[in-house]
Amino acid sequence: MINQVGRDIPDVYLKDGVEPFQGIYYRDDYEYTKAAPTVHAYVKPNGDKLVDSIHDVLIKSGLKDGMTISFHHHLRDGDFVVNLVMKEIHKLGIKNLTVCASSLGRAHNYLVPCIEDGTVTGISTSGIRDEIGEVISAGKLKHPAIIRSHGGRARAIEDGSVKIDVAFIGASTSDAYGNASGKGGQSDTGVLSYADGDAKYADKVVIITDKIVAAPNFPASIKGVDVDYVVKVDSIGDASKIASGALRLTKDTRELNMAKEVAKCMYHSGYFKNGFTFQTGAGGSSLATTSFLKAYMAKDNIKCGWAMGGITEPIVNLFNEGFVNKVLDDQAFDLAAVASAHTKGHFEISASQYANPFNKGAFVNQLNFVILGALEVDTAFNVNVVQGSNGVLRGAPGGHPDTAAGADVSIIVAPLIRSRMPTVRDRVTSVTTPGESIDIVVTDYGVAVNPKRQDLLKAFADTDIPLKTIEELRDLAYQYAGKPEPVEFDDQVVALVEYRDGTIIDVIRKPKRLNYSQKALDKF
Amino acid sequence: MKIKTQAVAGTLESSDAQVMILPNSSGLKITLDSSVYDQYGKHIIALAEQTAKTLQLEDATVKIVDKGALDCTIKARIETAFYRAIDQQSGLPWEVL
Numbered sequence: 001m002i003n004q005v006g007r008d009i010p011d012v013y014l015k016d017g018v019e020p021f022q023g024i025y026y027r028d029d030y031e032y033t034k035a036a037p038t039v040h041a042y043v044k045p046n047g048d049k050l051v052d053s054i055h056d057v058l059i060k061s062g063l064k065d066g067m068t069i070s071f072h073h074h075l076r077d078g079d080f081v082v083n084l085v086m087k088e089i090h091k092l093g094i095k096n097l098t099v100c101a102s103s104l105g106r107a108h109n110y111l112v113p114c115i116e117d118g119t120v121t122g123i124s125t126s127g128i129r130d131e132i133g134e135v136i137s138a139g140k141l142k143h144p145a146i147i148r149s150h151g152g153r154a155r156a157i158e159d160g161s162v163k164i165d166v167a168f169i170g171a172s173t174s175d176a177y178g179n180a181s182g183k184g185g186q187s188d189t190g191v192l193s194y195a196d197g198d199a200k201y202a203d204k205v206v207i208i209t210d211k212i213v214a215a216p217n218f219p220a221s222i223k224g225v226d227v228d229y230v231v232k233v234d235s236i237g238d239a240s241k242i243a244s245g246a247l248r249l250t251k252d253t254r255e256l257n258m259a260k261e262v263a264k265c266m267y268h269s270g271y272f273k274n275g276f277t278f279q280t281g282a283g284g285s286s287l288a289t290t291s292f293l294k295a296y297m298a299k300d301n302i303k304c305g306w307a308m309g310g311i312t313e314p315i316v317n318l319f320n321e322g323f324v325n326k327v328l329d330d331q332a333f334d335l336a337a338v339a340s341a342h343t344k345g346h347f348e349i350s351a352s353q354y355a356n357p358f359n360k361g362a363f364v365n366q367l368n369f370v371i372l373g374a375l376e377v378d379t380a381f382n383v384n385v386v387q388g389s390n391g392v393l394r395g396a397p398g399g400h401p402d403t404a405a406g407a408d409v410s411i412i413v414a415p416l417i418r419s420r421m422p423t424v425r426d427r428v429t430s431v432t433t434p435g436e437s438i439d440i441v442v443t444d445y446g447v448a449v450n451p452k453r454q455d456l457l458k459a460f461a462d463t464d465i466p467l468k469t470i471e472e473l474r475d476l477a478y479q480y481a482g483k484p485e486p487v488e489f490d491d492q493v494v495a496l497v498e499y500r501d502g503t504i505i506d507v508i509r510k511p512k513r514l515n516y517s518q519k520a521l522d523k524f
Numbered sequence: 525m526k527i528k529t530q531a532v533a534g535t536l537e538s539s540d541a542q543v544m545i546l547p548n549s550s551g552l553k554i555t556l557d558s559s560v561y562d563q564y565g566k567h568i569i570a571l572a573e574q575t576a577k578t579l580q581l582e583d584a585t586v587k588i589v590d591k592g593a594l595d596c597t598i599k600a601r602i603e604t605a606f607y608r609a610i611d612q613q614s615g616l617p618w619e620v621l
Contacts, residue, residue, distance in 0.1 A: 389563065390560075390562055390563075418592070419538045419539050419559060419560070419591060419592025420539070420559075420563075420564060420592035420593065420594060421560060421563070421592065480594060481564075481594060482567055482595070484560070484564065485562065485563050485564070485566070485567075486563075487562045487563065488562070511562075513561075513562060
């Protein structure tokens with residue numbers, strides 16, 4: 001069936017209530033009954049949650065073939081937890097597992113042999129890149145991977161689309177009863193936002209930490225009342241790869257010029273008022289936008305009510321300097337953000353509070369501005385942030401579709417051409433975020449406003465913002481790079497791109513010319 | 525034009541191409557390894573053939589390793605490698621380049 005963004009979704013995936021994408025607010029007012037976990041009560045006061053090893057906790061948890069396990073990605077590229085757990089599962093010979101991860105990256109590469117030998121046959125994730133992107137692109141995972149945004153994952157857990165049997169939650173500190181936090185250990189992550197739903201909705205909840213502290217470990221991101229077991233391991237992560245030092249602000253003229261235009265668009269949009277709210281990513285241009293924004297705020301004596309998202313040092317600096325009143329944090333990207341988390345005015349929010357479309361109003365709904373990246377944008381303003389132009393999975397929706405749908409003004413910032421690949425083109429390789437939710441596209445060759453935002457076009461008319469139509473941007477890209485020939489795909493569907501409301505916005509097939517060689521197990 | 529020596533131009537940086545020209549006794553051979561092979565491979569090979577023809581480059585192997593360079597870059601790298609390979613450092617025919 002052809003869905004609302006013109007993508008052909010095979011009927012075989014449209015069953016058991018799964019529908020094709022039908023517009024960003026299609027499920028407004030949707031009524032459902034929340035899922036609930038099956039819980040084992042700890043009645044006796046002398047119960048002991050501490051377990052000696054991951055092997056032992058796998059046995060105690062009753063993990064068996066066909067179950068669903070979950071992980072979060074706050075340890076980012078420094079994560080040891082996923083590989084530690086998967087190695088023990090592999091040794092036990094448990095098969096047919098579904099991994100429901102908030103995101104996956106290069107630190108989780110032990111999943112690759114697990115996918116190849118059928119230990120893992122299903123995956124739900126936001127990030128799908130590096131070796132994991134390759135193995136899934138090559139069609140080695142038995143069932144198509146489900147790519148979910150951060151809000152979409154929170155929704156899927158709460159509405160019961162995903163039932164987690166055992167959640168493994170890495171935490172930098174925990175007390176013996178499982179009150180766990182991302183602060184205070186040697187592997188600090190600041191917040192544990194993406195694990196909140198896992199702890200509340202999984203049947204069994206396991207905290208994996210490398211530092212047991214005295215009770216109560218407050219403020220506890222994960223509450224001990226939700227936790228079955230606590231395992232202490234030598235190390236849950238490589239601190240140097242969890243939160244990097246200061247992300248250097250770009251000196252790239254192209255990125256700085258784009259950042260300047262982004263800030264200018266915000267300034268002239270009509271939404272730049274005292275108490276405004278915004279979210280920005282960690283990419284070069286997005287980060288640089290904060291310094292131009294600061295200049296506008298100082299000039300007009302305007303303060304930001306709150307900044308949200310993956311938090312970075314530039315945001316923390318604006319907060320400390322009084323330009324930003326409050327910080328809502330769902331992920332800490334660098335050491336400054338980790339250190340600032342849980343200080344006065346810097347609040348941790350859960351993935352559901354952040355972006356879930358099915359709760360009673362997530363913070364994304366209250367955003368004035370969001371600044372986002374793109375691998376590709378098409379002339380209908382649809383954005384791809386998941387699949388490379390060569391067809392291989394190499395990205396992550398993260399909060400992209402969620403914030404774009406929620407914010408008053410969603411701004412894409414991307415160079416017109418990257419290594420010859422036109423960013424703006426006739427048709428994106430796959431749709432992650434529908435054009436209906438994208439308002440402005442800022443490139444190094446001009447700024448395109450979605451024609452449905454006549455208010456913004458009017459507001460920008462008398463400014464020096466270099467306005468172009470999206471078709472003009474595409475034509476420029478094709479003029480410099482040439483029109484790309486379409487990449488050929490096999491029929492095999494390797495991943496489903498789920499929109500945040502659970503409808504299917506696109507399917508991703510196996511690229512025809514993909515060379516994939518099996519990864520030798522002895523590499524690990 | 526006969527190639528005197530093996531020569532190289534360009535880098536493996538993103539948006540550049542590295543072109544190596546080697547002597548070959550049996551005609552012109554072009555090989556392409558490109559980060560955008562699927563989308564622009566045929567076009568780049570046609571461009572290289574056209575450039576070689578303009579330069580009257582014969583009996584040579586042209587190895588192109590492309591990292592997403594635009595046409596102007598690829599052409600310039602081939603031309604530079606060519607003039608290095610025939611050891612011509614001055615009096616370049618700019619009007620045909």
